[in-house]
Amino acid sequence: MASAPRLLLPDVPAIVAGLGRAVLVTPDGEIETLPADAAAARLRGTAPMLVHAPATARRLGIPGFEAAHDLLELFAFCHPAESCAPTPRGLALALDLPQPTDDEAAAALLPEIATRLLRDLADARDLPRNRDAAGLAARMGEAGWAWAPSVLAALGDPAAKASANAYKVWRRLPEWEDTAPAPPAASFPVEPAEARRRLAEILGAGAEQRPQQADYASAAAGAFAPREHPGAPALVLAEAGTGTGKTLGYIAPASVWAEKNGAPVWISTFTRNLQRQIDQETARLFPDPEQRRRRVVLRKGRENYLCLLNLDDQTAGGPPPYWAVALGLVARWALATRDGDLVGGDFPGWIAELFGSAAVLPLADRRGECIHSACPHYKTCFVEHSIRRAKSAQIVIANHALVMVQAALGGGEDGPPLRLVFDEGHHLFDAADSAFSADLTGAEMAELRRWLLGAEGGRSRARGLRRRLEELIGDRPELNAQLDAALMAARALPLPGWPSRLPGGGSARPDETPNAGEVFLRAAREQVLARTQDARDAGLYDSECDLFPVTADLPDAAEGLGRALRRLEEPLVVLRDRLAARLEDEAEEIEVGDRIRIEAACRALDNRALRPLRAWGQMLATIQADPPEPGQRPAFVDWLSLERRGGADTDAGMHRHHLDPTEPFARAVAAPAHGLLITSATLRDEGESEDDDPEATWREAEARTGASHLPTPAIRAAMPSPFDYASRTRCLVVTDVARENAGQVAAAFQALFLAAGGGGLGLFTAIRRLRDVQARIAGPLEQADIPLYAQHVDAMDNATLVDVFRAEEHACLLGTDAMRDGVDVPGRALRLLVFDRVPWPRPTILHRERRLHLSGGRPKDYDDRVARHRLRQAFGRLIRRADDKGVFVLLDRSAPSRLLHGLAPGVLIRRLGLAQAVTETRNFLAEP
Structure with missing residues (x-):
């Protein structure tokens, strides 16, 4: 009692x-x-x-x-x-x-x-x-x-x-209800004056006057004009310097368009951090939490949400x-929880740190095993809730990966968005590169085998295709025969633990006959090892090599695997088509739940099996075709790779990327939309040309965002930052630290962090160097009451590390790329940023081909643009408010001055020794 x-x-x-x-x-x-x-x-x-x-x-x-x-x-x-x-x-x-x-x-x-x-x-x-x-x-x-x-x-x-029943939370969760299909959206435009008025309403009376923000909202309204021709969206490219207030600047016209036309606007970001920040900003548009929940929806892939069945x-x-x-x-x-998001939502990331990731990660559907309406928790499913809420929302906050993947898969569960805002637009190239690529590797083939066959020994809850489809197939012989044929053919894919059976793996028995997938992987591995340029790296580290010229064994292995994949693809196609035919042949008998399950099963067969099988077949056919002429511009870049960890093989295979991934982006994402706003603080490369030709910088921005592949020209807009970088920042290049000497680099980090009294973010281009510096300086900093946190060292995810860094004003943080972009730490918590060296692009085969064919005949300028952009992104973390001040330090005496041009207007760049840099940092940050 x-x-x-x-x-x-x-x-x-x-x-x-x-x-x-x-x-x-x-x-x-x-x-x-x-x-x-x-x-x-x-x-x-x-x-x-x-x-x-x-x-x-x-x-x-x-x-x-x-x-x-x-x-x-x-x-x-x-x-x-x-x-x-x-x-x-x-x-x-x-x-x-x-x-x-x-x-x-x-x-x-x-x-x-x-x-x-x-x-x-x-x-x-x-x-x-x-x-x-x-x-x-x-x-x-x-x-x-x-x-x-x-x-x-x-x-x-x-x-x-x-009470074990206390874990059964689904008993107390609300159920979603189906509603009538939404009517088609209207096409009323958003006038610049309307955008300005809505912005003023959001900011409220007495808000600080920011003319750049109002101008930005006016320009963004152009993306919400009616479309004039099919495949020609209203397109705006808008660069907004840090401090412009671009988030509310585009939320203003987006919310007006959604209200006037009865359809949602999708806002897409590259990082989870910014996705969360945008969601927080919408509280100013919808102060009432319940109203905000109805009108603003966060959307991510299924793998991010708690699966109640799991x-x-x-x-x-x-x-x-x-x-x-x-x-x-x-x-x-x-x-x-607001929406059941386990990754980057309101779930405390540190729970996985306290108990181990194995306690949390398996709770999400990370392997595409959702059984949709056959699930007993279907009506309370967090993903299904978010999909339905998104259809009636005004603002949907998604990420580039979801938007791209759904477009690649034909629209996805949410349907193609009519109006899109791509924040962090400078990442569109990379996001499209990931979404529209294909990997014929051991890991990918083994994952498809697991999806088809389920668990094959050991403890696993993998269901397999038979278990997922058994109720839909029933005792229909024509369907069971196709399923049996597909599952038999799936045994040509690599078995679990396949890397250990490669030559030198240690577990292969003389009587074991490798299947077609493993034969191909062996041939790919041999070609990579044969072509590795540095013999010292052969078999020790990750390696890659060009596809052509091929070794003698690879074409035969590719042909054998190609035949095996066709034997797998054919029954899956028949199975999908005959399942889909049931929707018409048995239309009067099929219940609503079964109809949903059949549609989901057909979609899963397409997305999880048939699409990769078709892509793999095309890649294997390339191996058997005539090699390209040297220097010929390819549509795709193909190469072979071998991944190793701790001296053992972990993966191998073939990779295919579009030479220019903005082409499929423009075709699959941009062209079907009616309007797009692509925006960023670093959309252009202002240090690109010697004469700072504005037209050249815009052309480069259009090429990197796919705008150049659309039939109508983009509206261009650029708003300068309102911040006084000349007086609020310092940029120092240290000239007497040898970047190859780990001891000197660590000593420099330690001296600079101590001079700033904490509040330092250290950025590295390699995880190994980060860990080495952390091990050397953590103790001395702790003795000075400066806690040091580090990505890839501390048992915390990136979002948690940033939260800690933001809360602990005297802490320091070490990180890599993920800490360079999309991190918002205003105030004194971030007052010093130290880069260990110039962030040049990795010299990969893919980069080589793009450098050659996408540089306009200036390969070195292509490298410069990549490095300059990364430095600008890092510099942008330093000043987030008008009263911030900070020091940017580059520990690379060989850094060319041309890379530092365009960091921010008015920034004075000085080259000096470490002792002077320490004194300059201490004195500048101590000034009132």
């Missing part, structure tokens, strides 16, 4: 750990600073209160904790679907508590954070989402969750019985003890 809630704090020490030392607060309130080994010894046999147990253990130099009262777990239970950076300061920020200024204050604050969280839970115990909270906490307690007694006391039910499978009969706590926190989140 429920009783009055009470606050029950655990009688354990609280700890905050740095590298090599820790601050410990005893239950009596005594604060001690101890060496790491001494702190670890004191904590043995206890379940200390802390924040982020794996990170704390790593800093103490111990394998882990037998038990711990991790405040992140308590936060996730008490405040599900709310965000916080996984540090004491991050928790304090999220709970509106005083910010700790040092480790001692942070350790002393931990009991107060626990008290606040438990009080919040007690106050909210009557909310619907807490109806099963006590039973869930008790079940988690049986699995060893340290917080269970405290949570049960706060819920007023200390004797609650464990959760059901994992918790059926009660989850295994080692996952019970993690799945309990997922269940709490599922009842509060």
